[in-house]
Amino acid sequence: MKLIAALLPLLLAACAGAPENVAYAAQKSAPDRAAASAAKMVGKPYKYGGASPSGFDCSGLIFFSYKQAGVSLPHSTAEQRRTTQRVKLAELKPGDLIFFDQRGRKNSHVGIYLGERRFVHAPSSGKSVRNDTLDNPYWKKHLSEVRRPSA
Template sequence: MLGAGLNTNVARADQVDRDFQLARQQLDISPSLSLSPSPSSSFLQRTSSNLNEVTDRALELLGVRYRRGGNSPERGFDCSGFVDHVFKSIGTLLPRTSREMSRRGEAVEKDELQPGDLVFFNTMRRTFSHVGIYLGNHRFVHAPASGGKVRVDDMREKYWGRRYNGARRVQAD
């Protein structure tokens, strides 16, 4: 019986690894990604390794189930718990709710988004009720609603496009 459980965990780990590699390919995220932050930024300049670390950590969590109030891979994530967990893993502390996160950092125009920026949506008839992490190429990773799992979506999809509220670039701690 122990062997069967081990085989299941190995198979799940292999599937997560395949999903992670596929997501990186689809998003065209390479380890040598180099982005220049806007010159007007008064915040600590993020390096390409920091950007890769944020997006890599986020993509490693693909498939973790949604749980309202959740903030760990073991218990599941809600949207802000997911973002908080990813940024905390690289040493950056964020507030716990998406609304509070929307007040941190510097506002970013949609056409100036960079991987690692926070993107916000109105999904509950109030602004800044949902948050995800921008990956590039109009895609973002997030923990969707009940019954869902951490996944990548395209901001150009009708649902997300109509609900987009803005983006923030947070300061690294």
Template structure:
């Protein structure tokens, strides 16, 4: 009887461990990112205590099972180039903010929006076509091969925190 109880107990533990591993594999982009909004910016940061831009993307992709370097220019060397009109949630978007080279990265989350760790504001989402700053500095996008990203979903807008950028001006005719 004792052996049977011990066997059932061990089988239960193994099943629980397998369930946890499966749950980790099924993290979606939205689930990972939604817990990080408001995390402060920290130079060279790569944890929930604070992120720089590439530390943030590295943290998110690590949770999705993809290893990235902690440098935006190095991340730009990975994946397949994606045209701006073909962006999908999970694509990395890159910017030249220093006037010389790739110096900022974020993650496209759909509806013309990307999430990133911005100096002075931390993890926020911002419109990619922000005419005052980000649109002018956009360099390109890359798509990484990750099974979980194939099932990426557009985030629930109620949970997302929109960056308080300057208001968009209507398009001139």
């Protein structure tokens, strides 16, 4: 009887399973996880060629965020564009890549969509990773296309 009383709490604890938030995280898609990873990098410094929390350029942020989600993407804006599928703006989902034309160069900047018309990107030297809105007139004017990794 003492043995049963000692083992009962252990058996009940084992049947409880994983905490709810762990189970929920496992159900999230890779694009959702990549978007969440990028959002956690807001405030990290811009660093040309950077792809780690010590510093990011725009494509490095995408590379890092998808790597955290278990998906391999290239670390160059041009290659990220080439290896993803174009989608309509109306079909935008969290984790989609948003390409912008800047300084007369087509698809020269990339960010990752979070949802609710917000995206995260590493803007330029001297600045840090930020959360911006697609409703900003600058980004609205320079938006080029939306693409989706096959994750």
